[in-house]
Amino acid sequence: CLSDLIETFRAQLRDDPDVASAVAAIRALLGFLKQDRGETIQGLRNSLRDAIDTLSRVDSSVAVSSGGELFLRFISLTSLEYSDYSKCKEIMIERGEIFLTKVSLSRNKIAKLCHPFIRDGARILTHAYSRVVLRVLEAAVESKKRFSVYVTESQPDEAGQKMARALRKLNIPVTVILDAAVGYIMEKVDLVLVGAEGVVESGGIINKIGTNQIAVCAKAQNKPFYVVAESFKFVRLFPLNQQDVPDRFKYKADTLKTGQNLTEEHPWIDYTSPSLITLLFTDLGVLTPSAVSDELIKLYL
Amino acid sequence: NPRPSPVLGELMDLIRTEGQRMTAAQPSETTVGNMVRRVLKVIREEYGRLHGRSEESDQQESLHKLLTSGGLSEDFRTPYPSLRANVIEAINEMLTELEGTTDNIAMQALEHIHSNEVIMTIGYSRTVEAFLKEAARKRKFQVIVAECAPFCQGHEMAVRLSKENIETTVMSDAAIFAVMSRVNKVIIGTKTILANGALIAVSGTHTLALAAKHHSTPLIVCAPMFKLSPQFPNEEDSFHKFVSPQEVLPFTEGEILAKINVHCPVFDYVPPELITLFISNIGGNAPSYIYRLMSELYHPDDYEL
Numbered sequence: 172c173l174s175d176l177i178e179t180f181r182a183q184l185r186d187d188p189d190v191a192s193a194v195a196a197i198r199a200l201l202g203f204l205k206q207d208r209g210e211t212i213q214g215l216r217n218s219l220r221d222a223i224d225t226l227s228r229v230d231s232s233v234a235v236s237s238g239g240e241l242f243l244r245f246i247s248l249t250s251l252e253y254s255d256y257s258k259c260k261e262i263m264i265e266r267g268e269i270f271l272t273k274v275s276l277s278r279n280k281i282a283k284l285c286h287p288f289i290r291d292g293a294r295i296l297t298h299a300y301s302r303v304v305l306r307v308l309e310a311a312v313e314s315k316k317r318f319s320v321y322v323t324e325s326q327p328d329e330a331g332q333k334m335a336r337a338l339r340k341l342n343i344p345v346t347v348i349l350d351a352a353v354g355y356i357m358e359k360v361d362l363v364l365v366g367a368e369g370v371v372e373s374g375g376i377i378n379k380i381g382t383n384q385i386a387v388c389a390k391a392q393n394k395p396f397y398v399v400a401e402s403f404k405f406v407r408l409f410p411l412n413q414q415d416v417p418d419r420f421k422y423k424a425d426t427l428k429t430g431q432n433l434t435e436e437h438p439w440i441d442y443t444s445p446s447l448i449t450l451l452f453t454d455l456g457v458l459t460p461s462a463v464s465d466e467l468i469k470l471y472l
Numbered sequence: 473n474p475r476p477s478p479v480l481g482e483l484m485d486l487i488r489t490e491g492q493r494m495t496a497a498q499p500s501e502t503t504v505g506n507m508v509r510r511v512l513k514v515i516r517e518e519y520g521r522l523h524g525r526s527e528e529s530d531q532q533e534s535l536h537k538l539l540t541s542g543g544l545s546e547d548f549r550t551p552y553p554s555l556r557a558n559v560i561e562a563i564n565e566m567l568t569e570l571e572g573t574t575d576n577i578a579m580q581a582l583e584h585i586h587s588n589e590v591i592m593t594i595g596y597s598r599t600v601e602a603f604l605k606e607a608a609r610k611r612k613f614q615v616i617v618a619e620c621a622p623f624c625q626g627h628e629m630a631v632r633l634s635k636e637n638i639e640t641t642v643m644s645d646a647a648i649f650a651v652m653s654r655v656n657k658v659i660i661g662t663k664t665i666l667a668n669g670a671l672i673a674v675s676g677t678h679t680l681a682l683a684a685k686h687h688s689t690p691l692i693v694c695a696p697m698f699k700l701s702p703q704f705p706n707e708e709d710s711f712h713k714f715v716s717p718q719e720v721l722p723f724t725e726g727e728i729l730a731k732i733n734v735h736c737p738v739f740d741y742v743p744p745e746l747i748t749l750f751i752s753n754i755g756g757n758a759p760s761y762i763y764r765l766m767s768e769l770y771h772p773d774d775y776e777l
Binding site (some may be wrong): 411449450457 | 747764
């Protein structure tokens with residue numbers, strides 16, 4: 172039932188701080204699926220929709236939403252192949268486990284693709300705390316490259332400090348800079364490397380607030396802007412500007428529940444348009460922003 | 473390779489090793505690696521067809537495949553007796569295609585070149601030469617050739633074009649920007665096309681591309697598909713080939729040479745934003761579409777030979 176679901180989700184995030192929230196959501200949903208007592212696909216879909224809504228109320232990030240959508244799509248695709256419900260459910264559970272094993276390898280795949288782009292002696296700028304970026308930089312260190320990193324402090328939660336601590340543990344020279352100092356530091360930097368909470372259909376990304384600014388500065392100074400994201404973060408949104416990003420992603424779940432006036436609140440994420448992005452590194456390969464919509468079409472249509 | 477191999481995987485490994493040796497011998501000749509990758513893709517396709525997989529099914533990684541696949545990727549263990557004949561036939565088809573590329577590209581010339589236009593080009597490219605000659609049969613236009621120092625291959629291009637009665641002007645590379653305002657189109661060839669739609673072309677092309685962008689003049693690249701290489705420009709200097717600086721500053725200038733460093737790079741990197749259109753044997757394409765063409769020509773597992 173739903174409270175168990177929330178508990179499983181929360182427990183995963185507690186036990187393994189490195190796990191992506193979308194993966195935790197999918198694992199929790201798979202557990203929910205195993206316990207479901209329904210007899211029809213329709214009933215299953217409805218209860219899964221409720222489950223996904225519940226999870227979004229716990230963690231309002233884009234990643235949980237995209238993970239949920241992907242899971243729903245996975246159910247639909249499997250149900251199209253097998254009409255017998257119990258057989259279908261067996262296959263779903265089996266494929267779900269395979270899917271989870273595959274996505275646990277995705278960070279390593281991305282790191283392998285991305286680290287050749289970091290030259291010896293490079294100066295990298297990154298934003299806030301991203302576990303994928305951390306993995307990429309780890310891989311670069313393992314391949315004996317020397318580089319230095321600038322991290323933005325990333326207010327309001329100072330996620331940049333967390334990133335800096337993690338990088339210092341890897342013996343990488345780190346400098347934490349103010350969010351306002353990005354324009355100042357951009358001329359010293361060789362490339363910008365950020366993670367993403369969600370990758371939208373146009374090839375743009377949704378990431379911690381401040382990413383758009385960094386992308387604009389990078390474009391102005393002709394610095395490559397690289398994004399690293401796993402493929403389960405691809406989401407079926409097509410924002411044309413910042414207002415188009417739904418409010419349910421912009422603010423934390425608790426803020427949304429209180430129902431107060433959102434114009435007084437600071438958003439937690441922003442949208443970076445694809446024209447500012449040079450390349451995206453995903454477990455499906457190195458993609459140009461135009462290739463992202465192709466991938467989404469292949470999945471959803 | 474005529475050796476009979478009952479297990480296909482061995483054949484592919486053999487081809488891959490040969491490919492690695494050849495690319496290591498001359499890294500700047502990317503077409504060698506490209507052809508090896510094409511052959512590997514042909515083998516995979518033929519095997520897939522015999523294995524009963526439909527043509528529609530995607531060999532590439534995709535979100536869709538991630539969700540629906542039941543297990544691990546296939547190995548190439550099942551032997552099929554007709555596989556060898558099929559692969560050889562497919563390779564022969566590929567050879568015919570390769571031989572016809574210049575003609576295919578030249579056939580599209582009339583759509584792009586109109587009467588009384590001023591076309592600019594740089595250096596000497598056989599593809600561009602054929603392209604312009606084909607258009608000259610029906611239309612009257614002028615060509616300005618940048619000589620492309622220090623090898624000055626532009627001179628040879630100008631001689632060949634003028635033999636076909638095309639009004640040709642040769643000018644130095646320094647005058648490219650000055651003349652650009654009078655030019656309608658820039659048509660160039662290239663050495664390699666990279667996976668993000670960028671070019672590795674003869675030294676001087678980046679200057680030409682920037683001047684064209686500044687004047688909003690369309691930049692058209694005529695190149696056959698075998699020049700498309702699945703590499704990204706991750707280390708911009710690793711693509712470079714340097715030759716003797718004798719071309720830039722002859723050894724007779726010994727006194728100066730002792731005091732300075734002289735370099736003579738052969739290639740230039742041109743980013744995809746500066747390019748308008750790629751004309752290849754399969755038609756015209758925008759640089760942002762290159763990733764799609766790549767997935768049709770090569771298999772992702774072969775990007776790294």
